[in-house]
Amino acid sequence: MKTFPSYEYIDTEAPLKELIRKVKKTKWVSVDTEADSLHHYFEKACLIQLTINETNYIIDPLARIDLAKFFNILSKKSLILHGADYDLRMLQSSFGFRPKNNIFDTMIAAKLLGYDKFSLAALVEHFFNIKLKKQGQKSNWAKRPLTESQLEYASNDTRYLKEIAENLTKELKKLNRYNWFLETVDLMVQATAKNKERDPDDIWRIKGSGLLQEHQLIFLKMIWEWRESIAAKKDTPTFKIMGNRQMIELAAWASDNPSCRAEDFSGFPKSYSNSRIKGIGTAIEKARNTNKIACPKFRKRKKPVHNRPGYKKLVRALKEECVKVSKKIKMNPTDIANNATIERLVCKRPSTLKEVSECGHIMKWQAKLLYPCIQKIFK
Secondary structure, three states: OEEOOOOEEEOOHHHHHHHHHHHHHOOEEEEEEEEOOOOOOOOOEEEEEEEEOOEEEEEOOOOOOOOHHHHHHHOOOEEEEOOHHHHHHHHHHHHOOOOOOOEEEHHHHHHHOOOOOOOHHHHHHHHHOOOOOOOOOOOOOOOOOOOHHHHHHHHHHHHOHHHHHHHHHHHHHHOOOHHHHHHHHHHHHHHHOOOOOOOOOOOOOOOOHHHOOHHHHHHHHHHHHHHHHHHHHHOOOHHHOOOHHHHHHHHHHHHHOOOOOHHHOOOOOOOOOHHHHHHHHHHHHHHHOOOHHHOOOOOOOOOOOOOOOOHHHHHHHHHHHHHHHHHHHOOOHHHHOOHHHHHHHHHHOOOOHHHHHOOOOOOHHHHHHHHHHHHHHOO
C-alpha cells in the first residue's frame, strides 16, 4: 500500500483486508468510480474511491486482488454518491454489485432543493468555498501507472460527500422534502437494477437518424455495424472511429449515389487508411445488395393518442401551471413534470390523486404537486 498525504492507494491483498475491516465497522461509506469509456470500447471501472471517517481510499480493481468479500461487505452499508445512477450501473456491470442498504445521492438532493448548479464541484464550492481542479476529467483511467495528480483528483470525488450529504439532509428536512428525496432515490436505485436488453433493431438508430429517408436507413445500419466491429476489435470508443453525424452524412450519400464507391466520398478524415475506407465500402455494398423486404422501416416517435378538442391548449395551460408551482417552491419545472408526463396527463385526464399517481412514472410527491394544477385545468 502506497500512502500519500490525502489518500491510501490499495492494489494488494493485505491493505484490502485492512480496509474491509474498517468498512465492517462503519455505517456510511462515500463512494465513487472512475471508468474508461472515453478511451475504450469495453467500458469498465478502473478505480473505486471511498471515504470512511475522513480517511480516503482508492482501490485499483485492475490490480490482481480479489474484491468479492469487499463488495459483499460494502453492499450492506449505507452509501453516499453523487449522480449515483452511473456509478451503480458501472459497479453492477463490472462486478455484479448491488446495494442492499440506504443510498444518499447528493445530486438528487440538490435538484430537489432547487440548486441552480448541482455538480459535485459546484456543491463543494458552495459549502466549503473550495474550487476543485478539473484536470483528470478526461483521463485514461485504465492506463498504469497513474500520476499523483490523477489520484488526487479521484480522491476529491468522495472527500466532501459526507458533509455535503449532512448539509443537504438538514435543508431537505427543513423544507419537508426529505420524503421526496427518499422516494426519488428509491426509484433511481430500482431503475439501475434493471438490465434491459435493447432491441437489436433499435440500437443502431443513432441520434439524427430520423433525418434520413426510409431507403437510407439500411446504409446507416450497415455502416453502424462496421463501426461497432472496428471499435470492438481495437477496443476504442466508437466516436473515435466515426462520429454519428458523419455516419448519417455517409449513409445519405451512399444511398443517393448508387454508382459511386466509398473512395469517392469526400467527407473522410485524412487519417483514414485505405483499408478502413475499403471496409466501409464493403458495408455500403452490403446495404445496396440487401433485399428491400429485409430493409429496416422508419419508426415514427410514439406520441400520446389524443382526439379530444383543445389538446394543445390544455398541454400549454398545464405547463404554465407547473412553471408557477416550480417558481413558488424554487425548483426546475421539468423535475416536477417533463413534457412527456404533461402530455400523458392531458391525454388521460385523471380526476383523482390516485389516478394521477398511476399515470405513468409519477412519484407521490410529484402527484401531490400536480393534482391542484390538474383540478384547475380539467374543470
